[in-house]
Amino acid sequence: MAALEILCSVAVVFILFYYYVTRNYNFWKQRHVAGPEPMFPFGNFKEITFGQLPIGILIKQYYDQFKGEPMVGIFVRSLPTLIVRDPELVKDVLIKDFTSFPNRGIHYNTKVDPLSENLFMLKETKWRPLRRKLTPVFTSGKLKQMFYLLLECGDVFEKYLDHLSEKNEPIECRDITAKFTTEVIGTCAFGLKTDAIADDNSEFRKMGIRVFSTSFMKTLQFILRQSMPWLYNILGKCMADWVVIDFFTKSIKDTIEHRKQNNIVRHDFIDLLIDMKEHSDNMSDVDVTDNLIAAQAFIFFVAGFETSSTTMSNALYELALNQDIQDKLRQEIKEEIMKNNGELTYEAVKDMKYLHMVFQETLRKYPPATVMFRVVNQPYTFRGTNVTIPKDHRVIIPIYGLHHDPEVYPSPETFDPERFTAENVKARHPMYFIPFSDGPRNCIGERFAVYQTKVGLIKVLINHKVDVCEKTKIPYEFNTRAFILTPKDGIYLKFSKLSA
Numbered sequence: 001m002a003a004l005e006i007l008c009s010v011a012v013v014f015i016l017f018y019y020y021v022t023r024n025y026n027f028w029k030q031r032h033v034a035g036p037e038p039m040f041p042f043g044n045f046k047e048i049t050f051g052q053l054p055i056g057i058l059i060k061q062y063y064d065q066f067k068g069e070p071m072v073g074i075f076v077r078s079l080p081t082l083i084v085r086d087p088e089l090v091k092d093v094l095i096k097d098f099t100s101f102p103n104r105g106i107h108y109n110t111k112v113d114p115l116s117e118n119l120f121m122l123k124e125t126k127w128r129p130l131r132r133k134l135t136p137v138f139t140s141g142k143l144k145q146m147f148y149l150l151l152e153c154g155d156v157f158e159k160y161l162d163h164l165s166e167k168n169e170p171i172e173c174r175d176i177t178a179k180f181t182t183e184v185i186g187t188c189a190f191g192l193k194t195d196a197i198a199d200d201n202s203e204f205r206k207m208g209i210r211v212f213s214t215s216f217m218k219t220l221q222f223i224l225r226q227s228m229p230w231l232y233n234i235l236g237k238c239m240a241d242w243v244v245i246d247f248f249t250k251s252i253k254d255t256i257e258h259r260k261q262n263n264i265v266r267h268d269f270i271d272l273l274i275d276m277k278e279h280s281d282n283m284s285d286v287d288v289t290d291n292l293i294a295a296q297a298f299i300f301f302v303a304g305f306e307t308s309s310t311t312m313s314n315a316l317y318e319l320a321l322n323q324d325i326q327d328k329l330r331q332e333i334k335e336e337i338m339k340n341n342g343e344l345t346y347e348a349v350k351d352m353k354y355l356h357m358v359f360q361e362t363l364r365k366y367p368p369a370t371v372m373f374r375v376v377n378q379p380y381t382f383r384g385t386n387v388t389i390p391k392d393h394r395v396i397i398p399i400y401g402l403h404h405d406p407e408v409y410p411s412p413e414t415f416d417p418e419r420f421t422a423e424n425v426k427a428r429h430p431m432y433f434i435p436f437s438d439g440p441r442n443c444i445g446e447r448f449a450v451y452q453t454k455v456g457l458i459k460v461l462i463n464h465k466v467d468v469c470e471k472t473k474i475p476y477e478f479n480t481r482a483f484i485l486t487p488k489d490g491i492y493l494k495f496s497k498l499s500a
């Protein structure tokens with residue numbers, strides 16, 4: 001009898017759970033939006049739940065499957081979510097109708113994680129004044145002032161490469177490029193000499209690895225934060241990585257104190273953040289505390305080092321596979337430096353047109369952020385359609401799908417910088433190339449990323465030839481669990497010093 005009761009209870013719980021998860025599965029049918037059939041209990045996210053595919057690649061499969069549709073309705077487990085395919089509608093979401101889509105829908109709680117009070121996570125009311133204050137930090141004028149810091153890091157990197165290439169062994173590019181970008185961001189965002197390039201025990205490098213490592217606890221924390229925010233608010237503090245939080249908070253607070261006491265001016269992010277604190281007028285209800293400053297420096301570090309280092313590694317990988325492109329690029333680099341009296345200046349980098357094409361093609365083929373999320377803050381009808389989504393529903397911008405659309409980029413897996421001649425760019429809808437996104441909430445660090453990545457590439461290519469070797473995986477597999485598009489294993493290449 002007891003067994004029967006238990007069985008009945010289990011059946012009732014299962015039926016309730018089934019009903020709860022599938023209650024919305026008609027959502028897109030009712031709105032006549034095409035999409036794949038959802039599967040209980042994963043919706044259309046089975047591969048993500050089991051870590052079988054990177055999110056951008058799964059979304060690209062739906063993008064390809066529903067060719068010709070302006071949008072595709074899917075279910076993130078039980079949550080109706082819309083993939084926006086049509087580039088005009090993408091433009092509406094990101095730019096024209098931004099007032100309806102200002103948020104990414106990431107839950108955060110500063111009591112649980114003090115560094116979550118950052119530009120990437122904040123909701124519109126706090127985000128707007130902060131973004132307005134931080135935008136001048138990234139102007140070309142400010143970047144020009146900071147360029148000498150990039151060069152200093154570039155010089156250390158170049159020496160390190162000389163030393164490594166002498167060993168004549170395969171070099172793991174993801175590691176060396178991450179050391180370079182850690183040093184750059186550490187220098188610019190924290191005002192510290194991180195020793196990330198030369199010292200394998202650099203604390204900043206260790207923290208960088210720790211922030212981007214994947215673990216069961218991190219996945220659980222992410223799922224909890226997004227699916228059960230109330231429970232995250234209770235348990236999140238125990239799950240947060242306090243080693244990372246304490247390290248970054250202390251580093252930034254110590255630096256600010258040291259600068260103030262010694263009247264140090266370096267024209268880097270820290271100076272600009274201190275300035276923001278001292279002139280915190282027009283910040284409406286935002287209280288500019290040391291913690292808020294630390295959270296911004298932290299997000300510059302997190303959003304800036306892995307994205308740029310992965311881009312550098314991917315560019316080197318493609319250049320090793322395409323020696324003609326590498327030769328042409330090196331030729332341009334040498335010519336532009338010669339034109340500037342043998343110096344690598346901000347202007348010289350700006351004038352390297354072919355480098356820009358290689359950089360863009362790298363980001364087309366390997367966009368580090370493969371999708372973007374937005375949450376609508378009021379009922380919204382997509383232009384030219386009868387499709388209305390209610391407040392608080394999510395949309396996905398399929399960056400990887402758009403970048404790999406064969407009708408826009410024939411043979412999308414071929415690496416071809418010529419896709420980015422001025423003429424070819426003009427002939428395409430601009431929303432088919434959005435590695436940094438677009439509109440008011442795009443990547444604030446775009447300009448910085450461009451220069452950091454280019455200086456790193458120049459420093460490698462000016463004196464070294466990069467080749468594939470026996471350890472190079474062609475093609476390489478993607479890491480299916482990381483949010484940023486990264487290779488599963490390292491990118492091993494051979495570096496040979498060129499004669500002067």
Ligand code: HEM
Nearest residue numbers: 119120300303304307308369436437441442443444445449
């Ligand atoms: C190749 C390098 C990079 C790529 C591909 C990249 C891409 C992106 C993308 C796609 C977004 C989301 C935009 C959206 O949702 O519309 C973003 C946001 C952001 N990125 Fe980057 N990023 C890069 C480097 C950097 C760097 C170097 C920094 C800082 C120094 C940075 C700081 C940020 C911040 C703070 C945000 C949030 C902006 C906001 O919400 O207002 N990123 N980035």
